[in-house]
Amino acid sequence: MAGPRLLRRCLLTALSAVLAGSALAAPAQAAAPTSSTSSAAAEVTTFSDTFDGPAGSPVDSSKWQMETGDNVNNHERQYYTSGTNNAALDGQGHLVITAKRENPGNYQCWYGTCQYTSARLNTSGKFAAQYGHVEARMKVPRGQGMWPAFWMLGTDIGDVGWPNSGEIDIMENVGYEPSTVHGTIHGPGYSGSGGIGAPYSLPGGQAFADDFHTFAVDWAPDSITWSVDGNVYQRRTPADLGGKTWVFNKPFFLILNLAVGGDWPGDPDGSTSFPQQLVVDSVSVTTSNTATGTAIRGLAGKCVDVAAANSANGTQVQLYDCNGTAAQQWTVGSDGTIRALGKCLDVKDNGTADGTPVQLWDCTGGPNQKWVVTDAHDIVNPQADKCLDVKDNDSANGTPLQIWSCSGNANQKWTVG
Known part of the structure; x- marks a missing residue:
């Protein structure tokens, strides 16, 4: 100081x-x-x-x-x-x-x-x-x-x-x-x-x-x-x-x-x-509704996860077995952000194209870090008008998450909490 x-x-x-x-x-x-x-x-x-x-x-x-x-x-x-x-x-x-x-x-x-x-x-x-x-x-x-x-x-x-x-x-x-x-x-x-x-x-x-x-x-x-x-x-x-x-x-x-x-x-x-x-x-x-945040569950009952619980900018966000660790504790905020480990769920390089990866990044207030959780269980990035998506509909541990045109398929459905 x-x-x-x-x-x-x-x-x-x-x-x-x-x-x-x-x-x-x-x-x-x-x-x-x-x-x-x-x-x-x-x-x-x-x-x-x-x-x-x-x-x-x-x-x-x-x-x-x-x-x-x-x-x-x-x-x-x-x-x-x-x-x-x-x-x-x-x-x-x-x-x-x-x-x-x-x-x-x-x-x-x-x-x-x-x-x-x-x-x-x-x-x-x-x-x-x-x-x-x-x-x-x-x-x-x-x-x-x-x-x-x-x-x-x-x-x-x-x-x-x-x-x-x-x-x-x-x-x-x-x-x-x-x-x-x-x-x-x-x-x-x-x-x-x-x-x-x-x-x-x-x-x-x-x-x-x-x-x-x-x-x-x-x-x-x-x-x-x-x-x-x-x-x-x-x-x-x-x-x-x-x-x-x-x-x-x-x-x-x-x-x-x-x-x-x-x-x-x-x-x-x-x-x-x-x-x-x-x-x-x-x-x-x-x-959040628990002291440490809440899980976001999706395909095959698995969770949105920060790879290796690494809080570094650019860390991959993926699907993984739910384990209750800090890497899977998310807070959905009134400011439109979704946060874990003190950082934000981020669409890489401010992208809007199908297949753009999502990652962990310092919260900037940018539109690539804004999300809407709908009653239909979609998590949507309004800037891209696309949904949070499990790549290739693959439920294996470590499968990266991305944005993709909203289709209503199971790999785009999420339950928060």
Whole structure:
């Protein structure tokens, strides 16, 4: 992780007692599948907030709780408030978290009288997830000292503390890097400045504050994959930890906040204008109907399989005896993708011709990675208007999959789940 990151932010002291009591709260009940065209699909939305409501109204208290207080751990400058002064709906489908240079309540911070107010929200005790596609569409603020973040903590933090609880930073931005965001994991022996992650930068000097962007992780057993606007930029597994403990195969809850100042971003200066806003369009978590995904079964009762469980780009996708391994655990997403091992089912070279192979590839958001699962048990690539097909109608293990004109034959029929 770039930057002089001496201490990682933890939960506020004032919240620790609450977390200790709610850390083991059960996840919210899953909703029904969101797509009528994929009734057999595994994807369900387990959490969604599109922040609809009258301007000035608070966030949905059944989904979020407000944290209050300061944060000495990173030497941040803001005081987090409750109510709607620093976090409110705008009446146009957004949550606006506003950092202000003010102190109407005479709040006291670790350094004396607080200079700034802002907001931090979490879902502890209200919602937690274990695995899935976790995303937020947001427009970040700009300016020296701004530090917006979308992240997760293990629900056991009240029992084991940080960093043993684990932390997954889906998106962090520091104001002196307007074109760059960071994704990081923290755990025992790799926390604070030792967190493991990578940056993602927009091309051509574009600033993240200029527009909305979608920040996401695809999270599976022993695997976390980060993306921005569908562009995958890193994947982490236990192999990246050098023998240290992977603490991410358990439930986590969500956090949104806008910090002001701190060890990493530095403090605001004369170039920083206030107020600054983190504008959140939506937050969602979609998962499969099992913790690890679901099988896609086809010809002769065999499964769609990633050859040798190899997550490298270009790995053949094939038919194979169903065995329940990660190579056969697929998530059918509301974004039209079908994913395994943190990557997408992809039509090679953006092809549309009969016989074009399908493979595993980094998720790009391209039309060659979009699929529709129909009630007739076809899996169709709309760009090519062709079906996922077992080559030569051959049910032998290792037979490659391809796209082919939809015929209704058995080698094009699939059952998801």
